[in-house]
Amino acid sequence: MATIERVELQMIDLVPKVKRVDAIQSFVSQETPFVTITDSDGAVGTGYCYTIGTGGPSVMALLEHTLAPALIGRDPERIEGIWRDLMFLTHATAVGAITSLALAAIDTALWDLKCKKAKIPLWKAAGGVRDRIPLYSTEGGWLHLEQQALVDDALAMQSKGFRGSKIKIGREHISQDDARLGAVRAAVGASYEILTDGNQSFVLSEAIRRAQVLEEHRIGWFEEPLPSDDIQGHVELARRTSVPIAVGESMYSISQFKDYLQTGAASIVQVDVARIGGITPWLKVAHMAEAFNVMVCPHFLMELHLPLVCAVPNAKWLEYIPQLDAVTSMGMRIEDGFGVPSDAPGLGIQWDWDAIDAMSLGSRTITEGA
Template sequence: MAKITHVEIKMIDLVPKVKRIDAIQSFVSQETPIVILHDSDGAQGIGYTYTIGTGGPSVVALLEKTLAPALIGRDPERFEQIWRDLLYLTHATAVGAVTSLALAAIDTALWDLNCRKKGLPLWKAAGGAKDKMRLYTTEGGWLHYSKTELVENALAAKEAGFKGSKVKIGSDLVAMDRARLSAVRDAVGDEYELMTDGNQSFNLSEAIRCARMLEELNIGWFEEPMKADDVAAHVELARHSGVPIAVGESMYSLSQFKDYMQSGAASIIQVDVARIGGITPWLKTAHMAEAFNVAVCPHFLMELHLPLVCAVSNATWLEHIPQLDGVTKSGMQMVDGFGIPSREPGLGIDWDLDAINAMELVSHSVKNAA
């Protein structure tokens, strides 16, 4: 039986190549902790997590001081047991963002290691429901873009083969959002999907009013309309909305998703593998959603989410936001507007370790004392 012998922890900062502004924040930094696991067979697995903006050093500290030492000597094939044990080890800080993000770095590394040793790509190891997934782009729809820029960006995305675009909303007036969305809808036509994202900027009455406008424009979904912890408000909004309500990027546990689905507060969940705590709870959330007849359209992390949306049957879209181009040797494959998961064993991410080492801001190593 192989055992984990060595854990490397690094952190890099992936600065976005384009300006990203939504209704509540400007996305200027992406601190990205990386975990490399080594076992006694000489195999390794690489996992990662992220924060939009600051917070990465807190994740790294939890990994270095608490979680990584608890991995030494463990059987890496028992990833379900390891995930549960680490959750209980950090019960004083769970459920919460920092703990979930740290767990995700380890869990994704465990899946990568096990898939590599078994010679399987993640999308097959986790179910293999599909061999491709349609893509929509977010990069051309940020809130600071003018109507003209939004139209130009959406038309360019359509020409490039994307099946849809997301437009950020949350302007000072609903009429301003209507004007921006109407211009894009008129340009791309009804056969091209448009999604919207409020980034939790609306209150209930504003969201109800906005949902009526979105329905008139045949919008595919209304994402994060209100504060993520207000389930009751989302229940009320769902009752008044003819547009699907999408939530999940700001939720950190299986139970939080259960509350939304059980109460009928959302019909699309955007579970984020980093924020839910890894691949292990991501798959549980996706399968639970299938039981509620709820679609899965994950948030961000396209390189990691591509094999996962191809693993389950109820995933319908993958968000395209390039993230890892500077630290991988080859990017995500896109053909005719569909993402194609890698056939190589592991997560399907072709890491450039030399580039990572050149960019690292933090580096720690935890080894077997023996």
């Protein structure tokens, strides 16, 4: 039996290629912790997570001082057991973003290692339902962009075969969101999907008002209309509108998704593999949503989510926001508006380690247990 001998930790800060502004924040940087696990057979797996500009050092501290030392000597194939042990090891700080992000970096590294040793790509190892998934673009729909820029980007993506675009909403007055969405709808026609994202910026009464506008423009979903901990507010909003309610990027446990699904507070699950704590819990949420006949359309991390949405039967979309171009030797494969997962063993991400090392903000190697 092979055991884990070494855990390498490092973090880089990726600056977005374009300005990204939504109703509550601006993305000025993306701290990206990496975990690389080597077992006694010499097999290597790499995982990662992310924060939007802050919190990365806290994730790294939890990995260095608590989680990584607990991996030494463990059987890397016992992924579920490791995940549970590490969760209970950090029970005083869970459920929460820092713990989930740290767990995700480890869990994705273990899945990468397992798939590489088995010589199978993640999308097949996790289910292998489909070999491609339709893309929608968020990168040209940010809140600061003017109306014509939104139209131009949606038309450009439509010409590339994309099936939809997401537009950020939450301008000061409802009429501004109305005009922006109306202009895009008029340009792209009825068959192109327009999705919207409020980024938790509304109170319930205003969300109900905005949902009426979304219905008029035949919007595909209303994402994060309210703060994520307001389940009852989402229940009431879902009752008052025909626009599907999408949630998930700000939720950090399986149980939180269970509460939304049981109460009918959401009809689209946007579980984020980094924020839920890795591939292991991501698959559980996806299959739980399947039991409720609910779609899974994950948030961000397109390179990592691509094999996962191709693994499960209830996924419909992959969100296009380029993230890793500066640190990969090969970009995500796109054909006629579809994301196509790699057949290479592992996660399917081809890391450029020279670029990562050059951008590193610090590293640590763990070879002895706690």
